[in-house]
Amino acid sequence: MQYGFVVPWADAGEVADLAAAAEDAGWDGLFVWEPVWGVDAWISLGLAAVRTSRIRLGTMLTPPSRRRPAELASQVATVDRLSQGRVILSVGLGAIDSGFTAFGEVTDRRTRAELVDECLDVITGLWAGQPFSYSGHHYRIEPTSFPTIGSTVQQPRVPIWCVGALDRPRSMERALRWDGLLPQVVDGGPITLEHVEKVRVEIGDRPFDIVIEGEGSQHSPAAWADAGATWWIESMWGAINESQPVLAAEDRLREGPPR
Numbered sequence: 300m301q302y303g304f305v306v307p308w309a310d311a312g313e314v315a316d317l318a319a320a321a322e323d324a325g326w327d328g329l330f331v332w333e334p335v336w337g338v339d340a341w342i343s344l345g346l347a348a349v350r351t352s353r354i355r356l357g358t359m360l361t362p363p364s365r366r367r368p369a370e371l372a373s374q375v376a377t378v379d380r381l382s383q384g385r386v387i388l389s390v391g392l393g394a395i396d397s398g399f400t401a402f403g404e405v406t407d408r409r410t411r412a413e414l415v416d417e418c419l420d421v422i423t424g425l426w427a428g429q430p431f432s433y434s435g436h437h438y439r440i441e442p443t444s445f446p447t448i449g450s451t452v453q454q455p456r457v458p459i460w461c462v463g464a465l466d467r468p469r470s471m472e473r474a475l476r477w478d479g480l481l482p483q484v485v486d487g488g489p490i491t492l493e494h495v496e497k498v499r500v501e502i503g504d505r506p507f508d509i510v511i512e513g514e515g516s517q518h519s520p521a522a523w524a525d526a527g528a529t530w531w532i533e534s535m536w537g538a539i540n541e542s543q544p545v546l547a548a549e550d551r552l553r554e555g556p557p558r
Contacts, residue, residue: 300524302556303328303532305359305512308544311343317548318347321354324555328355328387330532335365335398341374348382355385359512359532360462360481362393363418364411365404368438372422376451384452389481389510390415391462413437416473419459426451460510465494475501479508479530492526499527515557533557 304326306317318329329347333340344356356378363371379386392411393399399406405414417435424431426449430442451457462481463474474480480498482490495509511523512532520531533556538547 300520300528300558301327301355301530302520302558303330303355303530304548304552304556305330305332305532305534306548307534307536307538309343309548310338311346313545314338314343315346315350317545317552318354318356319350320549320552322351324553326354326552326556328357328530328532330357330359330387330389333358333361335402335404341378344378344386345381348378348385351382351385353385355387356382357387357460358389360389360391360393360460362411362415363390363422364393364414365399366418368418368421369425369440371418372425373449375422375457376426376449379451379453379457380448382452386451386453387458387460387479389460389462389479390419391481412470412473415461419477423456423459425449426456458508460508465490465498475507478506479510481510481512492522495523495526495528520557531557 304321306314306329309317314331321329331340331343340358347356375386375388392408392415395406405411414437417437420435421433421438421440424433431440432442433440458478460479460481461474461477462483464470464483464485466485482494484490498509508530509528510530510532511528512534514535515533523531535548535551538544541547
């Protein structure tokens, strides 16, 4: 089991400070959420990359339906090079109550799912190098000879974790194409140890992450590890409502992961 922490609230420079604190305290990863409008996730992770040397860095999560694939591919690859290969890209449909309607983003679930699939196809195609072409329903890409630095340190690609709804076969099919699962239940029910055990059996022996998010004070990360989970992501979203959320996050990070 590896242990990560998702930052509830911080500006870019503070994310870098928290990443350094996380590394010092023995955490394995630090993650940030990607808002429609607010602090830029990839600038934050770039700063974190130059302040650390060991921990993994990533989003929790990125909704590709509202991103331009080439731009997202560039950002992820740049931070992967800055960090010498420590980036993880987490993707999903996103929470539409986070500003999708207010900023005119696509809210239809089926369309967002199509955009996720096509965006990931384009991103991984661009990372693989030129010539690359793509013809989808939403995106059309032609090969280009324009000079660019698009390579990633991690090969064959940056690991991609994808949200999978345990009760939706098509959603799970999408997630299992990639490198890790962020399990959810659409009807809001709890994710159980039995869910994780079933997914682990389905995956078989291939390397694949199963990522569980929660608070260590309320759950047993060890039990999730026994069931087949590979990452525990500590979350403390309630800190957003505290007077000093960054300080609260730093205090929790310095306590160390719930091993």
